Every structure is written in C-alpha cells, then in structure tokens.
Amino acid sequence: MKQNMKKIFVSLLLLLLTLPLLAGTRVQAETAAADDSAHVIDKALLFSVSAHVELERRMEELENKYATKVIILTTNKLEDEALSGRQYSGIQAFAEDYYDYVVCGGVETTGIILAIDMGSRKMWVSTTGDEVGRFQSDIDYLLDRVVSRLSDGENDAAALKFVQLVEQKHKWGFYPPTVGKILLSIGIGLLVALIVVAGLKSQLKTVRQATSAHNYTVPGSFHLRRINELFLYSSVTQTAKPQPQERGVGGGGFGGSGSSGFSHGGGGRTF
Amino acid sequence: MSELVSFKCPSCGSPLLYSAEKGRFICEYCGSDFSFDEVKNADVNADTEFDWGDYKENVSEETLDGTVSYVCKSCGAEVVTDAVTAASFCPYCGNVIVMEENVSGLIKPNGIIPFRIDKTKLQEIVARYCRGKKLLPKNFLSAQKIEKVQGLYLPFWLYDCHADGSMGFDATRIRTWSDTRYNYTETSHYYVTCEGDMDFKKVPVDGSHRMDDALMDSVEPYDFKDLQPFAKGYLSGFVAERFDEDADSCLGRASARVKSSVASTFYGAVHGYATLTSSRSQIDLQDTNVSYVLLPVYLITAQYGGETYTYAVNGQTGKIVGDLPSDKGKVTRTFLGTALGVAAAALALLTFVF
Numbered sequence: 208m209k210q211n212m213k214k215i216f217v218s219l220l221l222l223l224l225t226l227p228l229l230a231g232t233r234v235q236a237e238t239a240a241a242d243d244s245a246h247v248i249d250k251a252l253l254f255s256v257s258a259h260v261e262l263e264r265r266m267e268e269l270e271n272k273y274a275t276k277v278i279i280l281t282t283n284k285l286e287d288e289a290l291s292g293r294q295y296s297g298i299q300a301f302a303e304d305y306y307d308y309v310v311c312g313g314v315e316t317t318g319i320i321l322a323i324d325m326g327s328r329k330m331w332v333s334t335t336g337d338e339v340g341r342f343q344s345d346i347d348y349l350l351d352r353v354v355s356r357l358s359d360g361e362n363d364a365a366a367l368k369f370v371q372l373v374e375q376k377h378k379w380g381f382y383p384p385t386v387g388k389i390l391l392s393i394g395i396g397l398l399v400a401l402i403v404v405a406g407l408k409s410q411l412k413t414v415r416q417a418t419s420a421h422n423y424t425v426p427g428s429f430h431l432r433r434i435n436e437l438f439l440y441s442s443v444t445q446t447a448k449p450q451p452q453e454r455g456v457g458g459g460g461f462g463g464s465g466s467s468g469f470s471h472g473g474g475g476r477t478f
Numbered sequence: 479m480s481e482l483v484s485f486k487c488p489s490c491g492s493p494l495l496y497s498a499e500k501g502r503f504i505c506e507y508c509g510s511d512f513s514f515d516e517v518k519n520a521d522v523n524a525d526t527e528f529d530w531g532d533y534k535e536n537v538s539e540e541t542l543d544g545t546v547s548y549v550c551k552s553c554g555a556e557v558v559t560d561a562v563t564a565a566s567f568c569p570y571c572g573n574v575i576v577m578e579e580n581v582s583g584l585i586k587p588n589g590i591i592p593f594r595i596d597k598t599k600l601q602e603i604v605a606r607y608c609r610g611k612k613l614l615p616k617n618f619l620s621a622q623k624i625e626k627v628q629g630l631y632l633p634f635w636l637y638d639c640h641a642d643g644s645m646g647f648d649a650t651r652i653r654t655w656s657d658t659r660y661n662y663t664e665t666s667h668y669y670v671t672c673e674g675d676m677d678f679k680k681v682p683v684d685g686s687h688r689m690d691d692a693l694m695d696s697v698e699p700y701d702f703k704d705l706q707p708f709a710k711g712y713l714s715g716f717v718a719e720r721f722d723e724d725a726d727s728c729l730g731r732a733s734a735r736v737k738s739s740v741a742s743t744f745y746g747a748v749h750g751y752a753t754l755t756s757s758r759s760q761i762d763l764q765d766t767n768v769s770y771v772l773l774p775v776y777l778i779t780a781q782y783g784g785e786t787y788t789y790a791v792n793g794q795t796g797k798i799v800g801d802l803p804s805d806k807g808k809v810t811r812t813f814l815g816t817a818l819g820v821a822a823a824a825l826a827l828l829t830f831v832f
Binding site: 389391393397401404410421424437 | 612613614649656658659660661664665666667668669671673674675676678679680691692693696699732734738742748800804809812813814816817818820824825828830
C-alpha cells in the first residue's frame with residue numbers, strides 16, 4: 208500500500224513536472240492576455256514558442272522604432288468572445304474594439320492588428336491612426352500573402368509574414384511590385400511605344416491619293432432642288448429597367464469605425 | 479531633227495533665266511533683266527490657244543515613246559532628250575532650250591503658273607519639312623542634294639464641269655421613352671432621296687504618265703488666280719514636259735473626285751436623322767470643259783537603303799510632300815526607350831499610388 212502510494216505520488220509529481228513540456232509548443236493565451244505589453248494574444252494556440260518569441264521581439268522593436276502598436280490576436284470561436292459584455296458575430300468589429308479598448312485602453316493610437324478567428328476561418332487586418340493611410344493602397348497585398356499561408360495551415364509563417372510586411376512598409380514605404388503589376392507596366396510601355404512610333408512614322412507619310420474636289424467647288428453653286436422622305440416601317444424594343452440592388456461586401460479592404468468612434472482601415476479574407 | 483528655241487540676252491547673247499524670286503528674266507553674265515512682256519513678244523504663237531477638240535480632231539496618233547534629237551542653237555551640239563521634254567538645258571554649253579514643237583501649235587498650253595519659290599526658299603522648306611522628324615535618317619535631304627534639284631513644269635489638265643445628280647439614303651430616327659419597368663426605343667426607318675447640282679472649276683489632274691498620281695494629287699492645291707497665259711519665256715531656266723496622258727484618259731480621275739465631293743455635299747445637306755447610309759447614287763457630269771496648263775513643281779529624289787524616294791514641292795505655294803524613310807536604328811531606340819520609360823513610370827505609379 209505504501210509502495211502504491213509512493214508510486215502514485217511520484218507519478219503525480221512527474222505529471223506536474225512534465226505538464227508544461229506536454230503543452231510544450233503552445234503558450235497559454237491567458238498569460239499573454241493578462242500581460243498589457245503583449246503583442247501576441249494567441250487564444251487559439253496557433254503559434255509555436257519560437258515563433259511567439261520571435262514575433263514578440265520584432266513587434267516590440269517596431270513599437271520602439273516606429274511608434275506603432277502591432278498586435279496579433281487569435282481566437283477559437285468568436286461567438287465566445289465578449290468585450291464589456293458585448294458579443295461579436297463579425298471579426299472586423301471584434302478586431303477594432305479589441306484594439307481600441309483592450310490594447311489601447313480607449314485612447315486613439317497608431318497601430319495595426321491581425322485578428323484570426325479559427326471558428327469562422329476568417330481573418331481581419333485593422334489599421335488605425337497613421338497606419339490607415341500607410342496601408343490603404345497595399346492592404347490587399349498584405350492580406351493575400353498572409354491568407355495564403357493560413358490556408359495552408361502555416362500559422363507561424365502567416366504571423367511572421369504579417370510582421371515582416373509591416374516592417375517592410377515602415378522601412379521602405381512600399382512593397383515590391385507584383386508580377387501582375389510588372390506585366391501590366393510592360394504592356395502599357397509596349398502599347399505606348401507602339402503608338403508613339405506609329406505617330407512618328409505617320410509624320411513621314413504625306414502622299415495621299417486625292418478623293419475629293421472640294422477645293423475646286425464654285426462657291427455658292429450647290430443647289431438642293433428636292434428632298435423627299437418616304438416612311439418605311441418602325442420597330443419598338445423594350446428593355447427592363449435595372450432594379451436597385453443591395454451592395455454586397457467582398458473580400459477586399461474597406462474602412463470603418465469601431466464602437467469607440469476611432470477611424471479604422473483594413474480588410475479581411477476567409478481562409 | 480526637231481526645232482528648238484532658246485532665249486538669249488539681247489545685250490550679251492548669253493542664256494536668259496527666269497527668276498522665281500524677282501518674277502523677271504535674268505542674264506547671269508551681264509546682269510540685265512527683262513520683263514515678261516519683253517520675252518512674250520518673241521513668242522511666235524502668242525495668239526493661239528489649246529483646244530482639246532481641235533487637238534483630237536487634228537492629231538490622230540502621236541508617238542511619245544523613245545527619244546528626239548535637237549540641235550543647240552548656241553553651240554551646235556546635238557541634244558538627245560525624251561519625246562515629252564518641252565524645255566531643258568544643253569548638256570554641253572548650258573544654254574536654255576525650249577522644244578518648240580512641244581509647246582506650240584495645237585499643243586500650246588492654255589496657261590502656266592510661274593515659279594514663285596526659288597532654290598533658297600526651297601532649301602528652307604525642305605529643312606523645315608525634315609525638322610522634328612525623329613525617325614528620319616541623319617542628313618537625309620542635305621543642302622548639297624537640294625542644290626542639284628531642278629524646277630519642273632508639269633502638264634496638268636484642268637476640268638470645269640457642272641455636276642447634277644440624285645442620291646438615295648437609308649435613314650432612321652430614334653425615339654425613346656420609359657415607364658416604371660421598361661425603357662422603350664422606337665426606330666423608324668425611312669428612304670430619303672435628294673436631287674441637286676453644283677459647279678466645279680479647274681479640277682486638276684496631271685497629264686504625265688511617269689509622274690506618280692498620288693504624289694501629284696498631294697502637292698495640290700494651286701492658287702489658279704496666278705494662272706498666266708502661256709509664254710515660252712516662262713520655261714527659261716526650267717525643265718518642262720508636255721502631256722503624254724490625254725484629257726479623255728485623265729477625265730476618269732477628275733470625275734471620281736467630283737462625284738465624291740457631290741456625294742459628301744448631299745450627305746451633309748440631309749439633316750435630322752440618327753443614321754444615314756447611302757444606298758444609291760447617280761451623279762452625271764455635264765458641260766465638261768478642259769484646259770491644258772503647266773504647273774510648277776520641284777522634284778527631289780534621294781537614295782536610302784537601296785530605294786529611291788521622290789518628293790515634290792509645289793513651286794507656287796511651297797507645299798512639300800513625299801514619303802520619307804525611317805532609320806531602323808532610330809525606330810528601335812525610340813521604341814525601346816519609350817517602352818522602358820513608360821513601363822518604369824507605370825510601375826512606379828502602380829507601386830506607390832495604387
């Protein structure tokens with residue numbers, strides 16, 4: 208009996224000692240959420256420890272260097288989330304309110320938040336303050352690169368890519384052009400060059416066969432003696448008037464205002 | 479051997495040249511100059527006029543192929559030239575010569591517009607024409623080449639006519655209205671006919687077989703207020719040709735131009751329709767009268783890339799026409815430079831703005 212008690216005690220001790228190791232690669236969200244200075248609030252436990260540490264370090268650096276608060280927030284089920292008693296059904300409103308109230312404590316701040324809801328498999332990037340203008344034209348570029356990694360289940364890579372793109376935007380001010388933009392630019396260049404060369408070549412061609420004798424008309428000699436109109440038939444066509452339709456919300460970026468009244472930019476995707 | 483006329487200075491016997499700038503005949507050796515009337519007095523056929531009817535009646539067949547020889551009255555050399563040449567220079571002594579038989583009697587032109595553009599102005603015109611043309615080969619029409627250019631009086635037929643005709647058009651009128659659910663469009667179809675007439679004066683068509691018709695059309699218009707009664711003296715110092723395409727064979731070109739103008743005038747006179755499409759046209763030329771004139775042209779030829787390019791300058795107005803070659807290297811550089819520049823600008827715009 209004593210032996211059994213000892214085994215149970217040792218087993219419990221070992222279990223207690225190894226429990227953090229079994230959780231191992233995940234970090235308790237509550238710990239992070241409780242920490243006001245945390246940049247990664249990983250309630251859905253998506254990120255590895257190493258990625259979490261790396262993300263925190265780089266987002267801290269961004270905050271110190273560029274005075275922008277960068278946040279990554281994940282949740283398993285949006286419906287379970289509540290802020291000051293308010294329930295959320297949309298990821299955008301949740302992201303904006305979480306940033307305004309939880310991260311910034313109701314004070315308008317410059318920053319950007321990536322919110323990921325694993326329940327609805329939706330993500331939203333919300334910008335505020337100076338970041339609204341900074342990311343306005345490039346939000347689709349950022350969303351496309353993050354969502355493609357989330358769709359592939361590469362959560363660490365998605366978060367690191369998000370931070371890398373925020374760093375890049377602050378460092379360079381722009382993103383490298385996409386293949387589509389490069390091809391479009393080449394197409395525009397070739398088309399304009401073709402028009403310019405054709406225009407310059409047309410300057411070299413001045414010989415035209417004469418097809419009229421207008422220069423040799425005796426002024427005032429034209430006499431219209433008779434003009435007749437014969438009605439043949441008529442036809443009527445009818446087309447239905449377009450009915451006003453409700454505008455749908457697509458996956459592209461658009462801005463809004465959270466319940467705080469602060470201006471936000473951003474956009475979302477489903478993965 | 480054909481007869482040849484030359485113009486010599488009454489003072490020193492040297493050849494006389496017509497100055498387009500001064501409008502007088504100049505002796506380059508003693509500096510004397512003479513008015514048109516003084517030269518005209520020497521014209522042996524001053525009172526005769528070209529008449530196409532008389533010409534057709536009296537000249538059954540002419541052979542204008544091959545060459546004709548003349549004897550230069552200045553140096554006695556035998557000058558061989560085209561059968562259509564009406565004025566030229568003796569290649570041995572440079573004396574001005576006019577082939578009498580090609581500008582007198584039944585084929586004496588009714589009129590002539592003298593040169594108003596001299597070679598100094600010609601150089602300016604050509605330089606201006608080449609300016610700003612980025613694809614033109616460098617020094618393509620250099621001053622040296624222009625110096626060798628010869629003024630040429632070319633034969634033209636001028637047609638006067640009365641055009642009378644009628645046209646039919648398929649026309650539509652469109653009325654639109656709507657109610658709460660539909661937009662309606664009523665298209666009414668009509669057949670519109672109109673009749674009318676108009677007059678044309680001096681529609682020119684070149685009567686030279688070897689001249690490119692499009693080039694001669696392009697050098698128009700001439701201001702026929704300057705048309706003078708023909709006198710051989712005007713040919714002095716220039717090359718001239720007589721016609722080798724007759725008035726009947728050239729009438730088709732004049733007729734097509736007149737009919738096209740009448741048709742477009744009718745088209746412009748019919749108003750009030752949404753669409754108007756010509757479906758029938760009957761235009762006849764009446765009271766056609768033709769006159770034979772010589773008109774001034776500078777012809778410039780230049781070689782590039784193994785091809786010959788010909789330019790014509792209206793000797794009265796200075797209008798220059800002619801298709802210029804393009805430098806392949808310049809075309810490539812311009813194309814690539816523009817494409818790269820625009821592509822870079824577009825990429826910058828797409829990257830930083832959109």
